[in-house]
Amino acid sequence: MEKKRIMIVDDSPAMRLVIRNFFSTDKNFVVVQTAENGRDALEKLPAANPDVILLDLEMPEMGGLEFLRHARLKTRAKLVVLSSVAATGSQAALQARMLGADAVVAKPSGAVSYDLAEKRGSELWQVIHQLLGMQG
Amino acid sequence: MENSNDLEEIWSIFGEEIRENLDLVEDCLLKLANNPQDPDLIAALFRSMHTVKGGARMMGLSALETLAHHAEDLVSLARDEGIPLDEEMIHLLLLSLDHLRQLAEEVLCRRQDVDQCRAAGPVRALEALIAARRAPAGAPGVNPLTQVEPAPAAGLPAAGAAPAAAYVPPPVEIIDLATDPLSVRIFLEMEDEELRKIQAGLETYIEQPQSEALERVASAADSLAYAAGQMGCAGLAEALGQLVAACVACIQQDDSAGSPPVENLLPLLVAVEEAEVAARQRFASLASTPPAVVSPPAAKPPEPPAGETYPLAVKDAAPAPGVPSGQIMQQFLDVIGEMAGDQTTLNQLVVRLSGADLLGGITRILKFEQDPTRALEAYLSQHMQDIAALTQAEHRVSASIGRLQEMVNEMGISIDRTIVDGMVVRIGRVEYLIPIASILRIAGISAQNLLRSSSEGHRLLFQMEEQILPVIDLSEAECSADGLVVVVEGEALPFALRIDELVGQQRALVLPLTGQMVGIRNVSGCFLHGDGKVGMVLDPARIEAAC
Numbered sequence: 288m289e290k291k292r293i294m295i296v297d298d299s300p301a302m303r304l305v306i307r308n309f310f311s312t313d314k315n316f317v318v319v320q321t322a323e324n325g326r327d328a329l330e331k332l333p334a335a336n337p338d339v340i341l342l343d344l345e346m347p348e349m350g351g352l353e354f355l356r357h358a359r360l361k362t363r364a365k366l367v368v369l370s371s372v373a374a375t376g377s378q379a380a381l382q383a384r385m386l387g388a389d390a391v392v393a394k395p396s397g398a399v400s401y402d403l404a405e406k407r408g409s410e411l412w413q414v415i416h417q418l419l420g421m422q423g
Numbered sequence: 424m425e426n427s428n429d430l431e432e433i434w435s436i437f438g439e440e441i442r443e444n445l446d447l448v449e450d451c452l453l454k455l456a457n458n459p460q461d462p463d464l465i466a467a468l469f470r471s472m473h474t475v476k477g478g479a480r481m482m483g484l485s486a487l488e489t490l491a492h493h494a495e496d497l498v499s500l501a502r503d504e505g506i507p508l509d510e511e512m513i514h515l516l517l518l519s520l521d522h523l524r525q526l527a528e529e530v531l532c533r534r535q536d537v538d539q540c541r542a543a544g545p546v547r548a549l550e551a552l553i554a555a556r557r558a559p560a561g562a563p564g565v566n567p568l569t570q571v572e573p574a575p576a577a578g579l580p581a582a583g584a585a586p587a588a589a590y591v592p593p594p595v596e597i598i599d600l601a602t603d604p605l606s607v608r609i610f611l612e613m614e615d616e617e618l619r620k621i622q623a624g625l626e627t628y629i630e631q632p633q634s635e636a637l638e639r640v641a642s643a644a645d646s647l648a649y650a651a652g653q654m655g656c657a658g659l660a661e662a663l664g665q666l667v668a669a670c671v672a673c674i675q676q677d678d679s680a681g682s683p684p685v686e687n688l689l690p691l692l693v694a695v696e697e698a699e700v701a702a703r704q705r706f707a708s709l710a711s712t713p714p715a716v717v718s719p720p721a722a723k724p725p726e727p728p729a730g731e732t733y734p735l736a737v738k739d740a741a742p743a744p745g746v747p748s749g750q751i752m753q754q755f756l757d758v759i760g761e762m763a764g765d766q767t768t769l770n771q772l773v774v775r776l777s778g779a780d781l782l783g784g785i786t787r788i789l790k791f792e793q794d795p796t797r798a799l800e801a802y803l804s805q806h807m808q809d810i811a812a813l814t815q816a817e818h819r820v821s822a823s824i825g826r827l828q829e830m831v832n833e834m835g836i837s838i839d840r841t842i843v844d845g846m847v848v849r850i851g852r853v854e855y856l857i858p859i860a861s862i863l864r865i866a867g868i869s870a871q872n873l874l875r876s877s878s879e880g881h882r883l884l885f886q887m888e889e890q891i892l893p894v895i896d897l898s899e900a901e902c903s904a905d906g907l908v909v910v911v912e913g914e915a916l917p918f919a920l921r922i923d924e925l926v927g928q929q930r931a932l933v934l935p936l937t938g939q940m941v942g943i944r945n946v947s948g949c950f951l952h953g954d955g956k957v958g959m960v961l962d963p964a965r966i967e968a969a970c
Contacts, residue, residue: 298470301437310427333646345473356606360613360650371477384595394477409479 290317290420294337294364296354297321298346302394306341306369309357313412325345325349329357337343339415342388345380350381355386365389369411383396390414404412426745437478438531442489444478445524447471452517459508460501468516469498475523483536487526490542493549494519497556506556507586515552599751601655607706610654614699617647621666621695625688629746634674640688641670644695651702662852666691689949690853690959697852760930762823765816772813820930827932843933843950843960847926848909851898856931856950856960857909863917864910865925885910885919895944895966896921913967920966 293316295306303321310316320335322328323347340358344351368383368391372387380391383392392411415421451468455461476491494516500506522545529537600606625639669691784802792798844908845856846865864887866872872892874884883894885908892910895918908919929949947962 299440299474299478299481301433301440302481304436305481308433340903343477345470345477346466347470353605356603357609359600359652360606360610361646363649371473371480382594385598387597388838394480 288315291315291338291415291421292317292319292336294319294328294332294335294340295321296323296325296340296345296346296351297369298323299343302343302369309411316415325351325354325357328354329361332358332362337362338419339365339367341411342366342368343394344368344383351387352382356387359387360395365415367392367411367418368416369394389418433482434531434534437482438527441475441478441527441531444471444474445520445527448475448520449517452513452520456510456513459510459513462502465498465501465508469495469502472498479538482530484530484540486537486542486932487523487530489524489539490519490523490546490549493546493553494523497549497553500553500556504557512552512556515545515548569849583883599655600653601706606654610650611703611706613650614647614702617643617650618695618699621647621692625692637670637674641667644670654702654706656698656702656705659695659702662691662695662698666695688721690851693958694852694853737824750849758823758826762820762827765819765823766929769813769816770929772809824930824932844928844930845950845960846909847929847931847958848920848922849924849926850896850920850922853959854926855897856929856933856958857911857920857963858960859928861912861963862909863912866908866910866919868906868908868921887917887919890917892917892919894919894921897966898923911963911966914964915967918963918967920961931960 288385293310295318297303297306300323303323307318307321310318319337320331326349328340328342329349340362342351342354342358351370352358355366355368358364366388368380368388370380370383371389371394383391392414430789448468448471451464451471455464455468458464472491472495476488476495479485479487479491497512497516498508501508501512522542526537526541598606600610620643621640624636624643628636628640644663644666648660648667651657651660651663666688669688673688785799788798788802789795843856844859846859846862847854847856849855866885866887872886873894874886876882876884883896885892885894887910895910897920907925909916909918909922909923933948933950945961945966946959947965948960950958950960
């Protein structure tokens with residue numbers, strides 16, 4: 288099976304690295320591009336041609352909500368918002384859904400505890416498999 | 424699962440990130456002390472605190488996360504709830520910053536979390552101040568320093584608690600992009616950009632026919648087709664889809680034969696541009712609505728002059744010395760517009776006068792009018808006015824043609840056949856001009872005169888009196904027993920060209936095809952409509968040869 292292409296959009300280098308590492312453990316995925324904000328992502332989007340975009344909401348220059356408006360017109364990729372406020376059902380998470388985010392998932396936590404895949408990571412993993420129609 | 428090298432790298436990057444963001448927090452707070460209501464500073468402060476919180480959460484550092492979360496909540500009062508940031512809030516945030524730095528250095532040194540109670544003091548103070556600021560006016564104040572019982576951290580699991588259940592987002596109604604002003608603006612900007620790429624790609628291909636240029640055209644058209652579909656512009660999406668398909672077909676033939684045909688591309692581009700105009704008109708009112716949030720617009724190249732669409736015919740024109748080419752083009756299009764208006768008037772008068780039964784009218788007046796002299800005078804006067812108006816319109820059209828020829832010469836375009844009297848017909852989505860001189864007859868198709876041969880692959884034939892003529896259909900649609908044919912004189916024999924609509928007669932400025940376009944089948948040149956759009960001039964000899 289062809290590897291699914293992931294793009295990570297987050298202003299935190301550490302979060303980008305953690306998510307990249309998370310997907311490196313699954314041979315079905317490859318992280319093809321990372322971007323530090325929405326504007327950076329828009330520039331890199333045509334060449335990256337991702338299947339899934341993992342998107343933070345709070346970013347400088349262009350935040351996740353504004354990027355979603357662009358993304359709905361400019362990419363067929365599935366749009367997954369990774370938000371630390373998603374679990375609380377915040378206004379931002381609701382707006383993200385209204386703007387066309389395919390899913391809103393809580394950001395991974397406890398990355399250094401060796402069990403990322405069994406915590407928040409598993410939710411992310413499940414959501415992405417479901418969105419891409421992959422067998423878990 | 425991360426190995427130790429990965430973890431060390433994550434710790435290292437996290438360390439840089441949290442120190443950098445805490446420095447940004449300090450910078451913002453110091454500036455806010457002098458200008459506490461600056462929304463940009465408040466937004467930047469929130470983002471930095473948010474990043475600190477997210478990083479701590481990711482690393483599983485609960486004390487840092489909890490404290491950053493509460494500090495972020497205090498900032499969000501100013502950012503999201505309209506509560507002004509005051510000196511006390513800034514002071515508490517600076518105290519929290521000191522705690523955050525201390526905790527950060529400790530966890531970075533130990534490479535593990537510290538006890539969550541280490542953040543309890545500042546967290547309680549932040550909770551108390553948040554509650555006080557949110558309390559309605561007149562409610563008893565809360566002194567943060569006397570707040571003893573900590574409230575549970577909102578939205579955060581307590582240390583050691585089981586992970587929160589998976590978040591299941593409630594069903595929401597997704598915003599219709601076509602009604603969202605900001606999305607409309609994004610779409611219109613994208614439309615400009617992608618259309619420029621399409622036009623530039625086609626021009627490159629015409630000059631140097633390599634499939635890379637067509638691939639760029641197809642890519643831009645595909646992107647725009649998707650966006651148009653998302654915006655509910657089905658017509659534009661379909662027209663672009665056809666352009667993509669034609670480009671792909673050209674590329675494939677290019678790969679195999681080395682001589683790519685492009686004759687289908689320009690009419691498709693015309694169709695795209697027509698659909699684009701319709702889409703732009705549809706969004707005209709929304710596009711001018713000021714959006715609530717607008718990002719700084721990217722630098723854009725200057726817009727083409729109003730009315731200019733695909734500058735194929737004059738793209739190589741050298742501007743007159745000292746005069747910008749855009750200005751010449753605008754003048755050129757203005758004259759074309761004037762000429763189109765005069766031509767319409769001329770056509771209407773010709774139709775009215777040629778359809779008038781002058782003798783019958785005079786006979787009726789003489790027979791039935793009580794005052795035939797006055798009625799006859801009025802009747803003839805009206806016709807004389809029409810004739811005078813027709814003469815004036817003819818003069819104006821001739822003058823416009825003269826001006827156009829001068830301007831064309833000025834722009835350095837070589838033209839063999841500048842003006843052609845032609846019949847504009849629509850075939851499928853494209854309008855073509857057929858030179859009047861080559862038209863023998865225009866006739867309707869019926870079951871009686873449309874035949875199908877028993878040989879030659881059952882090709883369609885048109886019976887005109889005793890002649891049986893081949894039917895040529897450029898639209899490639901299934902020919903039905905209705906519609907029209909234009910019987911055109913070929914070099915050897917006449918043939919019947921099926922058309923969908925007879926648009927009207929027009930004296931047109933015809934520009935020759937250049938470069939690779941010279942070899943286009945069926946077409947001898949292009950002509951400019953009154954609105955500046957480009958149409959194709961059919962060449963009967965080439966159609967006949969192709970058949």
